[in-house]
Amino acid sequence: MELFFKYLQYEKRYSPHTLTSYHTDLGQFADYLQQVYQITDAAEADHTIIRSWILTLVQQNIKPRSINRKIACLRSYYKFLMAQERIKVNPMLRIKAPKATKKLPAFVQEEPFNNLLDSFTFEDTFEGQRDRLILEFLYGTGIRLAELINIEPSDIELRAKTVRVLGKGNKERIVPLNDSLLLALDAYQNEKIRLFGDNNSVKLLVTNKARPLYPKFVYRVVKKYISLITTSEHSSPHVLRHSFATHLLNKGADLNAIKDLLGHASLAATQVYTHNSIEQLKSIFEKAHPKA
Structure with missing residues (x-):
């Protein structure tokens, strides 16, 4: 074994x-x-x-x-x-595997979560700016938890506004960074330098003792903030990945582009998000169409 x-x-x-x-x-x-x-x-x-x-x-x-x-x-x-x-x-x-019922990916609503990122007053401390950056990264890039905690400072290209991510099977991909995320990154880096000096750590995101973040730490951060906007039990980092894909699709993004951003090996894995989008379309239809 x-x-x-x-x-x-x-x-x-x-x-x-x-x-x-x-x-x-x-x-x-x-x-x-x-x-x-x-x-x-x-x-x-x-x-x-x-x-x-x-x-x-x-x-x-x-x-x-x-x-x-x-x-x-x-x-x-x-x-x-x-x-x-x-x-x-x-x-x-x-051996045949039993059929598993497919569940739609859970996601947070777009407006409440963006209001949280834009309006919530994160503490002007290392901890507060780190929390904000964790949320901005997970929602703004759709990267996985394991990919997030393994990002190194050298993976970020500020001029190009991109981050290099090492995904499943050691497959590398480049993901764009939005302006809101870059502002959060800058604030976090300033606090990090103030606390630990100008020595770059191996990983971008670290604990209060300058050690790399671990999965349970990120889970706690995400749950803390998602619980402020919803009573749903779905509050894991992966929910923000689902939200990233669902909100992009709702805004008309190409499915193949979302596939590349998520680092999916096949389009079949990405197509699950179309079901959430169809549910939203049904809701809009029922509210807006005179014959609905």
Whole structure:
């Protein structure tokens, strides 16, 4: 299994988040094999044993999306075992994933959130300016949480008003920066220099002890401010990524352009935002059309 995870990390270049999830999934599967079948080597499991584990997950009311991720993990693992000639038959070829209901991406309403960014008085401190920059970055660029906390000062090109982002699979893309974000960046940098001096840290966004930000930190910041404008339980950094894409689409932006900005590998991943846009169009139609 350790060879498998090294393969995913260094050859397939999976994200740290996916690696952590797969570690958990494969560990749970290994525990199941040992406890129920007294099998210590996953290479010995056949498709009937794998099906029994999936059935156990269903009976535990695990969400279909989570089950499908675990199945995807096993597919990768047994494909790896085949390549290593550890097994002669791939048991996953006879496994079908349960259908998962597709949920529309959650997003914040455009006007309240922009009013928050424009009108809220962020404290004129390092912490206040950092909070503002986190919100401006996530909503103004649509980048992922992992991409945000890994931005380095050298990734930002002020003259071109762009930031270089390292996305999934180590794919690099250039994302434009708006004027509001640049103002927030300037205010943050001034506070950062005042607090820590002119020595550039490895990462752009840091804690009060000049250490790189971590995911839970950003989650807390985003939740704190989104809760000021909505009672929705959806208040993660990814909601601002969804909002970025949805609001662009509502304003008539080209879907292919949004795909490139988000760093999606295929247009299929971006098309989910068209459903939110259609819902808005229906709402406008019902309010405005005389026959509605």
